[in-house]
Amino acid sequence: MKKLDLDVLAMLVAVADSGSFIAGAEQVHRSPSALSMQIKALEAALGKPLFIRNTRNLVLTPDGHTLLGYARQMLALRDEAWAEMVRPEIRGRVRIGMPDDYAASLLPPVLRKFSVTYPRVEIQVVGRPSHELALQIKDNTLDLACITRTKGCPGEFIRLEPMVWVGSAASRPIWKERPLPIAVFAEGSVARANAIKALQGASIPYRMSYESPSIQGLVSMVDAGLAIAPLARCGVPAHLIQLGVAEGLPRLAELEMVLARSAQSTRPPCDFLAELIFQELRH
Numbered sequence: 572m573k574k575l576d577l578d579v580l581a582m583l584v585a586v587a588d589s590g591s592f593i594a595g596a597e598q599v600h601r602s603p604s605a606l607s608m609q610i611k612a613l614e615a616a617l618g619k620p621l622f623i624r625n626t627r628n629l630v631l632t633p634d635g636h637t638l639l640g641y642a643r644q645m646l647a648l649r650d651e652a653w654a655e656m657v658r659p660e661i662r663g664r665v666r667i668g669m670p671d672d673y674a675a676s677l678l679p680p681v682l683r684k685f686s687v688t689y690p691r692v693e694i695q696v697v698g699r700p701s702h703e704l705a706l707q708i709k710d711n712t713l714d715l716a717c718i719t720r721t722k723g724c725p726g727e728f729i730r731l732e733p734m735v736w737v738g739s740a741a742s743r744p745i746w747k748e749r750p751l752p753i754a755v756f757a758e759g760s761v762a763r764a765n766a767i768k769a770l771q772g773a774s775i776p777y778r779m780s781y782e783s784p785s786i787q788g789l790v791s792m793v794d795a796g797l798a799i800a801p802l803a804r805c806g807v808p809a810h811l812i813q814l815g816v817a818e819g820l821p822r823l824a825e826l827e828m829v830l831a832r833s834a835q836s837t838r839p840p841c842d843f844l845a846e847l848i849f850q851e852l853r854h
Contacts, residue, residue, distance in 0.1 A: 573694035574640045574646040575645070576613075577645060578599075578614050579609050579610070579612075580601055580638075580645060580646060581642075581646060582595065582599050582601070582606050582609055582610060583610065583621065583635075583638065583639060583642050583644050584639065584643060584646065585599045585606075586610065586622070586718045587635070587639050587848040588608070589646060590629055590790040591629055592606055592607050592610075593630070597663040598623050598658055598846055605703055610622070611747070611851070614669075617638075619632070619634045620632050620634070620637060621634060621635035623634065624660050625687060628758055630745055634703060639738060640818055641752040642832070645685075645847040647687050650684075650687045650688055651687050651688075651690065653688075654687065654688045654689060655688065655690075656681075659842065661689050661691060661692060661694075661838070661839055661840060662692060662808070662825070663691075663692055663693070663720065663838060663839070664693040664694075664695065664716050665692060665693070665694055665695070665714050665715065665840050665841050665844050666695045666696075666712070666713045666715075667694065667695070667697070667699075667713065667714060667715040667716065667717070667844065668695055668696070668697040668698070668699060668704035668707060668708075668713045668715070668716040668717070668718070668761075669696065669698065669704070669716065669717045669718070669822075670698065670699065670700055670701050670704070670718060670719070671698050671786040671806070672762070672802055672803045672805070672845065673717060673718075673789070673803065673805065673806060673828070674696070674698055674784045674804035675786070675806055676805045676806055677717070677718075677805055677852060678696065680847065680851060681844075681848055681851045681852070682687060682694055682696070682712075685742070685843070685847050687849075688843075689840065689843060690841045691746075692843075692844075697713060698831070700756060700757065700759060700760055700762070700784050701716075701718035701721050701761065702721050702760070702768075703759075704718050704809065704831075705718060705721040705723070705724035706832060706835045708724060708831045708832070709724065709833075710771045710846070711833045711834060712833075713833055714833055714835065714836040714838075714841045715830060715831070715832055715836060715844060715845060715848075715851075716832075717729065717828065717829075717830055717848060718828070718829060718831060719732075719761045719762070719826045719827065719828060719829075720761070720827040720829045721761070722829070725829035725831065726829030726830055727781070727829055727830050727831075728827065728828075728829055728854055729828040729829055729830055729848070729849065729852050730742055730828050730852060730853055731825040731826070731827060731828070732803045732804065732805055732825060732826045732827075732828050733803070733823075733825050733826075734765060734766075734801055734802065734803055734804065734822045734823035734824065734825060735761060735801070735802060735803040735804050735807060735809040735813045735814070735815065735828055736799050736800070736801055736813070736814040736815065736818075736823070737793055737794050737799060737800055737801075737802050737812065737813055737814065738793060738799045738812055738814050739793050739794055739795075739811060739812070740810075740811075740812045741769075741796070742795075742796025744818075745796060745797070745798070745799065746799050746814055746818050746819070746820060747818075747819065748778050749775070749776050750776040751770065751775055751776065751777040751778070751799070752777075752778055752780040752799070752803070753766065753770075753777050753778070753779060753780060753798055753799060753800065754780055754781040754783070754788070754789040754792040754793060754797075754798040754799070754800040755767075755779065755781075755782055755783060755789070755800065756782070756783065756800065757782050757783065760781075760841035761824060761826060762802070762803065763824050765801065765803070765824045765826070766801035766823060768824070769801075769821040769823050769824070770821060772821060773820075775820075780792060780797055781798055781799040785800065785803040786806060789802070790808055790811070793811060795809075795843040799820075801813060801823055803826055814821070828846065828852070830845055830848055830849070832845065
């Protein structure tokens with residue numbers, strides 16, 4: 572009998588996405604040994620390996636990639652069917668704000684899962700610096716905002732996000748220059764303030780090579796080898812290198828990520844999205 576257990580397929584997806592049995596087991600709330608046993612049983616049933624295992628890496632085989640694609644579709648269809656039967660009444664619109672350095676890496680998985688579970692809820696995303704989003708929460712322009720804690724804007728704690736210095740591996744080691752050329756977010760940014768405070772505390776002279784409200788502007792300067800930039804670790808592009816004490820740079824204070832809500836956000840669609848954000852982003 573041909574049978575694919577959806578719970579086991581969820582384990583396959585978790586391992587493939589996390590890159591390890593240990594991290595995958597945490598995602599599906601199983602022990603690593605139990606998860607490994609289930610994957611091996613699936614491989615035995617299919618008569619072919621799904622992962623190449625060695626001491627350093629865990630890599631999907633071509634057959635593993637094929638099954639992973641089907642697994643994602645089947646799990647998404649299961650979630651959609653459940654949402655259709657259990658909560659068909661949830662409709663509406665949610666406007667959520669998030670700064671670029673958080674949005675690129677943190678928001679897509681949350682919105683993808685939310686849209687499958689609540690297909691009748693329209694989502695609008697606004698990308699702005701945290702201090703601007705805080706103002707939009709106050710005037711009810713936004714329903715929710717996932718931001719760095721900003722003075723005067725209360726929000727429920729999500730997590731502490733590390734900050735790192737980033738540079739280009741293809742350029743000369745400009746992090747050794749003095750004054751140090753830095754690319755930072757515009758005035759009002761907590762990340763900018765943290766970077767300047769750290770440099771001043773370490774008595775490192777610096778010069779502002781570039782200011783921008785967008786992470787893409789900072790990354791372009793780093794790519795050009797004209798500056799280093801202080802970024803939230805979650806938003807660091809894979810092609811950049813992370814710099815720190817070993818390169819003579821000071822440690823950066825962590826960013827406190829919070830979820831702020833407007834007075835008009837006391838609606839079921841906002842409640843469910845807020846619940847999912849805490850579920851996915853807290854760790």
